[in-house]
């Protein structure tokens with residue numbers, strides 16, 4: 632049957648529209664069926680997450696300032712501490728984030744590091760900041776939290792070699808994984824480079840927040856009854872990586888596959904086999920997407936996807952190779968996963 636051009640066009644539009652909606656979720660997604668021993672994952676937007684099991688809690692670096700494109704490109708930017716306080720206070724009320732033992736930072740671009748000093752000082756006073764040498768040097772002496780950075784450059788693992796586990800809480804350990812930051816568009820990466828010397832002043836523009844070395848992380852919550860066995864394993868990335876950069880060590884995953892993988896769709900089409908290669912490496916039971924929404928608009932504005940890549944295409948590729956459940960959460964979505 633031949634379709635008339637207008638009908639064919641509208642069918643095409645309809646199917647791409649359905650595709651681009653994907654499995655968006657908000658509110659509470661209870662995979663644990665009411666089990667009170669669940670691991671909770673809460674999406675804070677951009678690279679930001681709360682990961683919690685029992686008394687253990689890890690943060691991944693959030694961004695609440697969301698400077699506009701114009702400011703980011705041309706004018707100076709700085710952390711909007713009032714916005715950070717407003718949003719973090721809400722999460723603190725619900726999740727008691729002062730318990731945080733660590734704040735994960737995958738790379739040092741402003742959207743992953745600029746709001747961290749205020750979060751660390753005010754809301755997570757006893758958390759280690761887990762990040763690169765560049766993260767350490769950019770936070771320097773001005774931020775008041777530079778000496779809380781645990782530099783992972785020398786302890787990170789890769790596909791072949793296990794890294795060292797960093798103990799951060801009584802039942803929480805973290806392994807950094809060597810990764811790499813995919814280009815933003817047409818092979819071009821914004822704000823490249825690393826920072827070799829400790830900063831004495833706050834970076835004043837987006838270009839000063841250089842990426843530095845990029846890391847992904849495994850976060851293990853250990854079993855309360857068997858302190859040497861893993862109760863739940865999370866994989867976290869905050870940038871698209873060209874595989875095998877960002878892989879977890881094969882032997883570590885063979886021992887215990889990943890429960891939840893947090894994958895970033897943002898610029899997946901700048902590299903090959905993202906997400907397919909990561910699914911093969913990590914063998915996750917569930918997948919959640921992070922850093923998918925437009926962070927150049929204030930958080931109060933309606934959430935819409937980042938225009939850097941075709942999110943619908945990413946989701947179609949993910950669905951083709953991944954048989955498990957996966958979601959694209961709105962800001963503030965809480966997942967509850969069962970622990971076995």
Ligand SMILES: [Zn+2]
Pocket residue numbers: 738740812842870
């Ligand atoms: Zn980046």
Ligand SMILES: [Zn+2]
Pocket residue numbers: 740742743869870922
């Ligand atoms: Zn980013």
